[in-house]
Amino acid sequence: MGVITLALIANGSLAANAKAPAWVIISCAVAISLGTYIGGWRVIRALGKGLVEIEPQQGMAAESASAATILLSSSFGYSLSTTHVATGSILGSGLGKRGAEVRWGQAGRMATAWVLTLPSAGIVGALAFKAADGIGGQAGVSAIFxxxxxxxxxxxMRSRRTAVTASNVNEAWTGSVVPAPAG
Incomplete structure (x- = not known):
């Protein structure tokens, strides 16, 4: 939401002191909701089964630690990634439980994905801009969209081939976010 509003301000479409327009807020809410709906079960499985086998008490501790960390950092004006904070809290809850197994290989794969995300998103954004600018005007923006x-x-569609759903999210961890087929 902030990035879109900043882009509108930089473009001169909004005044420097303007608040985010309703369409930006609604669009971002819809995008976040769709992302959670589409990928939420995979995230739950990757964190709650793949990183550490968490139990309800650990989940509560991790969520409380995440909320406290985010609220405290926000009060100082720091912006943190909720994903990174939640993952760190889950790792901490795994380390704090006697006999719990932290799957460091899974943690390493997640960290690698985080490191690659920023430059990859930058490259895709730059290529999208160049293509849209090359086509020009609304036609360029529409084509990129x-x-x-x-x-x-x-x-x-690819993710639906091996869906993670409410019915299989708690299956035993097999080394993959996708549960082993039942049977």
């Missing part, structure tokens, strides 16, 4: 929507749809 269609391409990115098609890519997102393809990723979604």
């Amino acid at each position: 269609v391409v990115l929507a098609a890519a997102s749809t393809a990723f979604f």
Whole structure:
């Protein structure tokens, strides 16, 4: 939401002291909701089964630690990634439980993904801008939107081949976010 509002201000579409327009707030809420709906079970499985086998008490401790960390940092004006804070809290709850197994290989894969995310997003953003600018005007923006929507749809369809759902999210960890087939 902040990035979109900043882009609108930088473009001169909004005044420097303007608040985020309603359409920006609604668009971001819809995007976040769709992301949670589409990928939420995979995230729950990766963190709650793959990183550490957490139990309700550990989950409560991790969520409380995450909330406290985010609220405290916000009061000082620091912005933190809720994903990183929650993952760190889950790791901490795993380390704090006697006999708990932290799967460091899974943690390493997650850290690698985090390191690659920023430059990858930057490259995709730069390529999208260059392509949209090359086509020009609204047609360029529309073309990039269609391409990115098609890519997102393809990723979604691929993820549905091996779906993680409420019915299989708690299956035994097999080394993959995708549970082993029942049977």
